Amino acid sequence: MRRQKHLAFAVVFSTLLAATVQADTGGAQFSADMERHGPDGQVTSGKMFVGDGRTRMEMSQQGQEVIRINDQTRHMEWILFPDQQSYLERGAPPGAEAAAPPKEPSAEADPCAAMPGVTCRRVGVEDVNGRPAVKWEMSATQQGQTLTGAQWLDQERGIPLKSVMPNGPTMELKILGQETIDGRTVEKWETTMTVPKQQPVRTFQWYDPELKLAIREEFPGGYVSELKNIRVGPQPDDLFSVPAGYKRMSMPQEGQEQPAGPQ
Secondary structure, three states, X not given: OHXXXXXXXXXXXXXXXXXXXXXXXXXXXXXXXXXXXXXXXXXXXXXXXXXXXXXXXXXXXXXXXXXXXXXXXXXXXXXXXXXXXXXXXXXXXXXXXXXXOOOOOOOOOOOOOXXXXXXXXXXXXXXXXXXXXXXXXXXXXXXXXXXXXEEEEEOOOOOEEEEXXXXXXXXXXXXXXXXXXXXXXXXXXXXXXXXXXXOOEEEEEEEEOOOOEEEEEEEOOOEEEEEEEEEEOOOOHHHHOOOOOOEEOOOOOOOOOOOOOOO
């Protein structure tokens, strides 16, 4: 039972790590080619378009073209199947209030605000790998037991630079320097996940400050994801809407097989 409680709280903390150097539609609008490389040399390619608070990804899976459109401002997502002239729609549940536009990450924003049952206390500003960060202590009480952890948010960008979860797992983000990829000046970051009695797991990301996302990522086992042929500029509105004539499909019920889509 104790292990289950620690695991549940670790899951809560892991969701707070999502705002690292991943995609953020608050950057410049652009289009790019996507490539994903596997350790066996297999390459999956597609296209990515980022507009004002909206993204579009086009990929081919199992011989079928699939398009995923995400609108952060409206909290809506559409998955299009051009071969079938059909689409799926996912969004806020019926009756829910309209979602507010996403806010820029901030080190001073309570990271526990959206996590029921978890409370945060601002401790102060500390140095994490040469960058000032706001430390937040986190706690939750489950069945009379208090579980604690901590998170350090980068003072400049509001992203988690370090997290300590219950029972010992840690995450640390460190900038290694600047590099040039396809003529763009980017920052190379290293993320280290450490679990007691296991070898640390490291991933690398090349973050583009103008686009506000990682244009290259390297994962353990030889997996690589990258953007190429980046073209900065406004993107047409019709890229982010369902074309006329497409039929809406019903969302699969739990336990049913779902149509293939970009992962």
